[in-house]
Amino acid sequence: MxxxxxxxxxxxxxxxxxxxxxxxxxxxxxxxxxxxxxxxxxxxxxxxxxxxxxxxxxxxxxxxxxxxxxEPKSRNDEEDIPTSSAFVVDDDGPAPKTYQGDYARISLDRRDAGEVSQLLVRDADGGYTDWVASDDYAGGQFPDALGDDYYVRENNGGWSYLYLDVTNLYDDKKEEYVLDTFSNAVYVFFKYGNExxxxxxxxxxxxxxxxxxxxxxxxxxxxxxxxxxxxxxxxxxxxxxxxxxxxxx
Missing domain, CATH: 1.10.3230 (Hypothetical protein yqbg)
Structure with a gap:
């Protein structure tokens, strides 16, 4: 080394x-x-x-x-979708409970996070879809990607978070989430570093x-x-x- x-x-x-x-x-x-x-x-x-x-x-x-x-470093981590931010049951039935809009917030394990190269999110059948590579999803860095399916934001201290729009994982007709578990539901590949x-x-x-x-x-x-x-x-x-x-x- x-x-x-x-x-x-x-x-x-x-x-x-x-x-x-x-x-x-x-x-x-x-x-x-x-x-x-x-x-x-x-x-x-x-x-x-x-x-x-x-x-x-x-x-x-x-x-x-x-x-x-x-140059920046690269990292990949296995993450849970926080259940406390993933749903809430009210009079109208289950619906996403969010930090901002319809997003669940995942804390990344390194500060100063930058480009997300892969974002593997579990599907209903147990497989994973790369939201970065798929044309069905959009995302990127805050604030340009605010309102997209996912975005990465870092606060003033460099602490970095991935915001995931969990409405993509919710079946409106069945009024339930398509996943049977939120554990290990996301694999995020990202670069991090401060120039x-x-x-x-x-x-x-x-x-x-x-x-x-x-x-x-x-x-x-x-x-x-x-x-x-x-x-x-x-x-x-x-x-x-x-x-x-x-x-x-």
């Missing part, structure tokens, strides 16, 4: 120099690379986000041993990688080590990283 990261070795050097360490990684370059790679993976899974650098970004010129992401790697993210990964590095590389702490008698260097690096990431929680 490539050594993929959200920061460069230079970012790591600068983080270590902030703590009066030399920042010399020449003897332990692979440890530094491994630390950046591990902390990048941790960050993506912890925040459920992915960042990538556009063509011409400065970080690409600075990166040497680290492979900086340059541009913010300085907060670069520095946070660098600080967390520095925490790993000082513990594993057996570096010599300078003479003013007494300044760190309350909390270790590793703890300080992690605390700084957490402060930088707080805006993304």
């Amino acid at each position: 490539p050594d993929t990261g959200y920061c460069t070795l230079e970012d790591l050097r600068r983080a270590m120099q902030d703590a009066s360490l030399s920042g010399d990684l020449s003897q332990d370059t692979q440890i530094a690379v491994d630390a950046i790679t591990a902390q990048t993976e941790w960050l993506e899974k912890s925040l459920k986000r992915h960042w990538y650098a556009p063509t011409g970004a400065d970080i690409l010129d600075e990166a040497t041993a680290i492979d900086i992401p340059t 541009g790697i913010p300085q907060n993210v670069r520095r946070a990964v660098a600080f967390r990688a520095a925490s790993d590095f000082v513990e594993e590389a057996a570096m010599q702490i300078p003479e003013n080590a007494k300044a760190y008698n309350v909390e270790s260097l590793a703890d300080q690096f992690e605390r700084k990283a957490e402060e930088l990431l707080e805006v993304y929680r």
